Amino acid sequence: xxxANPSKLEVHEPRKGWLRGVSLIWLxxxxxxxxxxxxxxxxxxxxxxxxxxxxxxxxxIEAGKTQLKYRDVVVGSVSAVDFADDLSHVDVxxxxxxxxxxxxxxxxxxxxxxxxxxxxxVSGLDTLLSGAYINGEWDAEPGERQDRFVxxxxxxxxxxxxKGLQITxxxxxxGSVSVGAPVLHKGIKVGKIExxxxxxxxxxxxxxxxxxxxxxxxxxxxxxxxNASGIEVDLGEAGLKVNVExxxxxxxxxxxxxTSISGGxxxxxxxxxxxxxxxxxxxxxxxxxxxxxxxxxASPFEGSLKGLREGAIVDYRGLKVGEVKELSVYDxxxxxEGDEAWLLVTYTxxxxxxxxxxxxxxxxxxxxxxxxxxxxxxxxxxxxxxxLSGGLHVELFEDPSLPPAVFQRTGHPLPILPTVPTPxxxxxxxxxxxxxxxxxxxxxxxxxxxxxxxxxxxxxxADKDTKEIPATVNALLGNVNSIAGAEATQELPKxxxxxxxxxxxxxxxxxxxxxxxxxxSSLENLRTITSNVSTASDQIPxxxxxxxxxxxxxxxxxxxxxxxxVNNVLASADSFISSDATQDVPAALSGALEQVRDTLAExxxxxxxxxxNRALASAGNAADEIAKAATTLPELAQRLDDLAxxxxxTIGAYGPASPVNREVRAAIGDIRQTVQSLxxxxxxxxxxPNSLIVGR
Amino acid sequence: xxxxxxxxxxxxxxxxxxxEPSLRECRTCGAGLRSRKPNSLQNTWAWLITxxxxxxxxxxxxxxxxxxxxxxxxxxxxxxxxxxxxKGDFLVATVILAASLIxxxxxxxxxxxxxxxxxxxxxxxxxxxxxxxxxxxxIGRWSMIDVFVVAxxxxxIRLGAIxxxxxxxxxxxxxxxxxxxxxxxxxxDTKLIWDQTPKERK
Numbered sequence: 001x002x003x004a005n006p007s008k009l010e011v012h013e014p015r016k017g018w019l020r021g022v023s024l025i026w027l028x029x030x031x032x033x034x035x036x037x038x039x040x041x042x043x044x045x046x047x048x049x050x051x052x053x054x055x056x057x058x059x060x061i062e063a064g065k066t067q068l069k070y071r072d073v074v075v076g077s078v079s080a081v082d083f084a085d086d087l088s089h090v091d092v093x094x095x096x097x098x099x100x101x102x103x104x105x106x107x108x109x110x111x112x113x114x115x116x117x118x119x120x121x122v123s124g125l126d127t128l129l130s131g132a133y134i135n136g137e138w139d140a141e142p143g144e145r146q147d148r149f150v151x152x153x154x155x156x157x158x159x160x161x162x163k164g165l166q167i168t169x170x171x172x173x174x175g176s177v178s179v180g181a182p183v184l185h186k187g188i189k190v191g192k193i194e195x196x197x198x199x200x201x202x203x204x205x206x207x208x209x210x211x212x213x214x215x216x217x218x219x220x221x222x223x224x225x226x227n228a229s230g231i232e233v234d235l236g237e238a239g240l241k242v243n244v245e246x247x248x249x250x251x252x253x254x255x256x257x258x259t260s261i262s263g264g265x266x267x268x269x270x271x272x273x274x275x276x277x278x279x280x281x282x283x284x285x286x287x288x289x290x291x292x293x294x295x296x297x298a299s300p301f302e303g304s305l306k307g308l309r310e311g312a313i314v315d316y317r318g319l320k321v322g323e324v325k326e327l328s329v330y331d332x333x334x335x336x337e338g339d340e341a342w343l344l345v346t347y348t349x350x351x352x353x354x355x356x357x358x359x360x361x362x363x364x365x366x367x368x369x370x371x372x373x374x375x376x377x378x379x380x381x382x383x384x385x386x387x388l389s390g391g392l393h394v395e396l397f398e399d400p401s402l403p404p405a406v407f408q409r410t411g412h413p414l415p416i417l418p419t420v421p422t423p424x425x426x427x428x429x430x431x432x433x434x435x436x437x438x439x440x441x442x443x444x445x446x447x448x449x450x451x452x453x454x455x456x457x458x459x460x461x462a463d464k465d466t467k468e469i470p471a472t473v474n475a476l477l478g479n480v481n482s483i484a485g486a487e488a489t490q491e492l493p494k495x496x497x498x499x500x501x502x503x504x505x506x507x508x509x510x511x512x513x514x515x516x517x518x519x520x521s522s523l524e525n526l527r528t529i530t531s532n533v534s535t536a537s538d539q540i541p542x543x544x545x546x547x548x549x550x551x552x553x554x555x556x557x558x559x560x561x562x563x564x565x566v567n568n569v570l571a572s573a574d575s576f577i578s579s580d581a582t583q584d585v586p587a588a589l590s591g592a593l594e595q596v597r598d599t600l601a602e603x604x605x606x607x608x609x610x611x612x613n614r615a616l617a618s619a620g621n622a623a624d625e626i627a628k629a630a631t632t633l634p635e636l637a638q639r640l641d642d643l644a645x646x647x648x649x650t651i652g653a654y655g656p657a658s659p660v661n662r663e664v665r666a667a668i669g670d671i672r673q674t675v676q677s678l679x680x681x682x683x684x685x686x687x688x689p690n691s692l693i694v695g696r
Numbered sequence: 697x698x699x700x701x702x703x704x705x706x707x708x709x710x711x712x713x714x715x716e717p718s719l720r721e722c723r724t725c726g727a728g729l730r731s732r733k734p735n736s737l738q739n740t741w742a743w744l745i746t747x748x749x750x751x752x753x754x755x756x757x758x759x760x761x762x763x764x765x766x767x768x769x770x771x772x773x774x775x776x777x778x779x780x781x782x783k784g785d786f787l788v789a790t791v792i793l794a795a796s797l798i799x800x801x802x803x804x805x806x807x808x809x810x811x812x813x814x815x816x817x818x819x820x821x822x823x824x825x826x827x828x829x830x831x832x833x834x835i836g837r838w839s840m841i842d843v844f845v846v847a848x849x850x851x852x853i854r855l856g857a858i859x860x861x862x863x864x865x866x867x868x869x870x871x872x873x874x875x876x877x878x879x880x881x882x883x884x885d886t887k888l889i890w891d892q893t894p895k896e897r898k
Contacts, residue, residue: 025739025743026738026742028743028746028876029743029745029749032745032749032750032872032876036749036752036869039753039757039869040753040756064769
């Protein structure tokens with residue numbers, strides 16, 4: 001290579017031409033550029049959008065870890081947690097998948113889901129394993145995008161995009177209706193209680209409920225809602241009543257509804273309904289259709305009203321037409337000094353129950369009432385309720401023979417319906433407590449007396465004389481037949497009246513005697529029956545005649561002795577009753593009943609059923625959550641197992657004797673044990689979810 | 697010293713044997729005979745730019761993603777360096793910094809400088825250029841250390857949701873960038889160094 005005169009190699013200059021000089025190699029950087037730009041564009045298009053959610057505090061939220069889920073699918077993650085400028089809340093920045101951006105309008109809601117054990121149940125148990133996450137809910141309608149949201153304090157009871165019907169229930173007492181309680185129809189859950197709040201004036205409880213599709217069709221304007229919370233115990237005029245809606249409502253509490261009024265119209269928007277305290281009240285309310293025509297009137301009563309309470313019924317010929325609203329002292333302008341104060345009972349009357357329909361205006365009802373008072377003798381009086389329950393109610397009755405009275409349209413300040421004085425018995429019966437009367441019932445004496453009576457009767461039947469009686473009776477009947485046509489028949493009603501007066505004297509005697517008050521009313525009934533018979537006798541004189549004859553013959557029969565023996569029985573019974581031991585028994589019974597009553601009162605007042613409901617609802621939720629969590633546990637176990645397998649395989653590649661290997665093997669053994677215990681736990685939970693709450 | 701071209705001969709690019717210019721193939725190794733690689737500088741430029749183009753996304757996208765207990769966490773090269781630096785792992789931080797940032801950038805600069813100096817016949821000794829070229833060739837084989845680490849870790853640490861390391865798009869771009877830079881370095885016809893060198897010895 002050290003030639004002194006090397007000949008030059010001929011080098012051709014490249015041909016000129018603007019494209020000639022450019023090599024095809026330039027396609028490669030161009031392609032690379034296009035590829036890179038494509039990657040950039042793609043990543044920009046796929047890049048998450050950022051939204052900010054305001055939380056009051058960031059408990060459980062961790063930047064980079066906490067995820068945003070929509071319908072349990074991860075759609076984003078928290079990228080930063082920062083304080084707001086004024087430190088009033090925490091701004092959580094979340095990167096959300098771009099394809100979700102268009103749904104994030106003002107209807108989107110966010111809330112934190114974490115494991116929570118509260119009065120309303122155990123929730124979010126699965127987050128114990130995965131960590132808390134933010135749940136988002138939005139509808140499928142794209143809207144104007146927002147990038148700033150305020151987190152909900154709690155998960156909404158009803159998913160924002162749930163389909164159904166929202167209704168508002170108003171009640172004067174909340175009972176055990178709590179947020180999340182079910183709405184039941186024939187015992188099937190068809191919705192949930194969304195919220196319970198007070199009305200603005202604080203007088204009503206406003207309950208928001210949601211009926212899910214397709215059950216929303218069951219609700220129309222004729223639907224009545226009632227509180228179906230667990231057990232209802234009512235000691236009313238119909239006696240003791242224990243009402244359990246269904247086992248499920250006993251567990252969960254809630255609101256029931258039924259559409260018992262036909263012809264209701266479909267409702268489509270939020271409508272307001274009354275929440276009745278129980279099913280009976282709801283059914284009663286069927287008559288409340290024309291509430292607009294309901295009138296409120298008042299009646300003054302002299303003397304005590306003890307036993308009459310607000311809510312007592314107003315009946316007319318046995319049918320409930322209204323109820324007592326208020327009791328107050330009445331001071332009529334016409335009252336003179338020293339007069340005993342009158343008491344004013346205010347009550348409602350529903351004309352539809354009086355059979356008056358087609359009335360739009362309460363004034364028309366008042367006109368009618370005025371007419372009834374004037375022409376028909378319509379009056380109000382106090383009547384005792386049933387023997388068992390005690391108490392009073394107001395009865396409207398018509399008696400044209402009463403002295404005329406006026407329906408005062410411009411009363412004090414309500415229209416005043418005239419009254420008749422209350423018989424003293426009525427007040428006494430009403431004033432006595434139910435339990436007192438129950439205590440007084442001579443149950444055991446009665447039994448003894450019955451046994452004695454039966455044995456006496458046995459003796460009488462066994463007697464020879466008694467066996468002759470049938471023959472005598474036959475003869476008697478023959479005599480009756482002959483008497484039937486006699487002229488004296490016409491005078492019989494008078495005689496009957498005499499009998500009645502005797503009965504009345506007997507009544508007086510009975511009233512004086514203690515312990516047989518209960519008989520008074522039945523005797524009164526007897527009187528009525530008798531008088532009815534008296535009236536009827538004009539048409540059927542023969543019957544009365546027969547009776548008279550029978551009475552006469554009976555007097556002749558040797559029954560005197562029997563009567564005597566019965567009297568003896570009574571006397572012995574009386575002595576038995578008056579003995580100290582016997583008196584004690586009813587007292588004990590009374591005490592027991594008092595206790596029962598107290599317990600019931602406590603049960604209602606203390607909301608024990610309410611607590612029970614909550615606890616049971618919680619248990620139900622907890623069981624659900626646990627079941628959910630249990631499904632994720634095996635997955636974890638599987639993963640751990642996989643981990644152990646992989647790790648073992650990896651470690652197997654190293655030398656078997658190295659100390660690292662030994663330790664790793666021990667660690668793998670631990671992992672396997674963990675897997676086994678996890679599996680055992682899952683099985684335990686599946687077998688008995690309660691064990692998580694109550695222990696083993 | 698005299699070059700083959702100056703002697704009217706053609707040196708084989710592969711084995712270095714000198715031939716008559718009329719020959720088309722090397723008698724020793726059978727490779728095509730050319731005095732100079734055609735379009736050498738242009739090719740070098742093209743490959744270099746391609747490498748640069750890929751180097752940008754290599755730094756923008758995460759090199760690897762570590763998935764720990766289900767949550768993903770990706771880091772770009774610079775993030776990784778900062779992370780290790782903050783953790784106090786200065787050695788590791790320095791190694792990553794050197795392998796992923798300093799070496800590739802140095803390569804781009806050296807190759808760029810070389811071809812610019814050849815193109816514009818800068819006043820530089822041929823020997824210095826050769827040293828630079830050798831340097832590029834030498835460190836080129838270490839540029840793949842990042843990609844190698846990622847590939848190794850992604851292969852080794854793969855325990856499902858518990859802990860996994862997944863290669864990110866950045867690692868692919870980085871690998872491409874390194875490959876194209878190496879091709880670029882290969883494309884330089886070192887004989888050009890002597891062609892354009894001013895004959896300082898003469």
